[in-house]
Amino acid sequence: MNRPKEIVRICKILMAALVGVFLTGYAHAETWSAVTWEKLLDFTSPRKSISYEPLKQAEKAWSICALYPHLKDSYWLSVNYGMVKQAKKLNINLRVYEAGGYYQLEQQRKQLQACADSKPDAILLGTVSFEGHHDLLEEIAKDTPVIALVNNIRSDFIAAATGVDWDEMGRRTAQVITKRHPAGTASVNVSWFPGAGKPGISSTKLSAFKSELTKSSANLLKTRYGDTGKLIQLSLIEEELEGGTAPDYLIGTGVSAEAAIGALKVRGLSEDIEVVSGYLTHGVFRGIKRGKIIASPTDQPVMQGMMAIDQSIRLLEGKPYLKHYAPEILMVTKDNIAEIDLECALSPASFSPTYTVEAQRNAETKSN
CATH class of the missing domain: 3.40.50.2300 (Response regulator)
Known part of the structure; x- marks a missing residue:
């Protein structure tokens, strides 16, 4: 079968087993393909492609607060889907705010403060402004780690970032x-x-x-x-x-x-x-x-949402984490669209904006 030269498998979750391992009956761990930068939010720093193994569960029902610029189009809806999906998988709490648009700096500043006042364990900030939250973050970051989500931001008080160049x-x-x-x-x-x-x-x-x-x-x-x-x-x-x-x-x-x-x-x-x-x-x-x-x-927004949740939980649990990573950027054309796997690029048609995920108290414990 002839395949286009361009890599077209948008969702790069690899579930295949290594042949030797498969023959012994043990499945290979789920991995994500990603790009990571040497310096936080510095896209001029050296970068490399990696395979990344996400968490299977969280140690406790952490509380994450996330802020988006808006939910006007399916891009941020897909980020939302990825975050909700991963929050449910890890059985954590998630609260989402959306500012209503990129010109709504004051609204997002109010939401950021409300988010911090609710005492979450971590904040995921999809900012509407590169520097507009700097004064708030200086205080908030003293008590709560803030992770940059999708959009670039001044890095002084940012603990980690998920987002492409x-x-x-x-x-x-x-x-x-x-x-x-x-x-x-x-x-x-x-x-x-x-x-x-x-x-x-x-x-x-x-x-x-x-x-x-x-x-x-x-x-x-x-x-x-x-x-x-x-x-x-x-x-x-x-x-x-x-x-x-x-x-x-x-x-x-x-x-x-x-x-x-x-x-x-x-x-x-x-x-x-x-x-x-x-x-x-x-x-x-x-x-x-x-x-x-x-x-x-x-830039695979569903995957970015999933990766941001995984990154924040690793940071909170003191586990190894990448300071700045993101999915690979891929091109979609009519020539390769028949082969596109959308699982990590777009939310399902049935998905609607979700602002709250609550951890299940009696969720069955799974071994990691």
């Missing part, structure tokens, strides 16, 4: 264009919708995207910032389509890509303008499958 996400997105239109070929026009453009978060992705795009024949017409709510992104796309020079490509967040499909169809432009997504959502997956979206990188 967003520069790499930006580069991988731009490479869709550089491969199609290398420098020296006929020029094309690109419009870019990177989200809120928050310093240290989507701004780093934007910088890497622009840098990579210089290797192509593309002209970046306009960069339109906005919160990742679907109506806001649709409005930005409509403004771009009603402007002067027409783009050949609309590139942006998962929400932007989803909105672009409908906007192009209404205007009869689906054959003239193509769409690229900066991350994978359920709608983006369907769009790629239908040929409406060319490609998308995925």
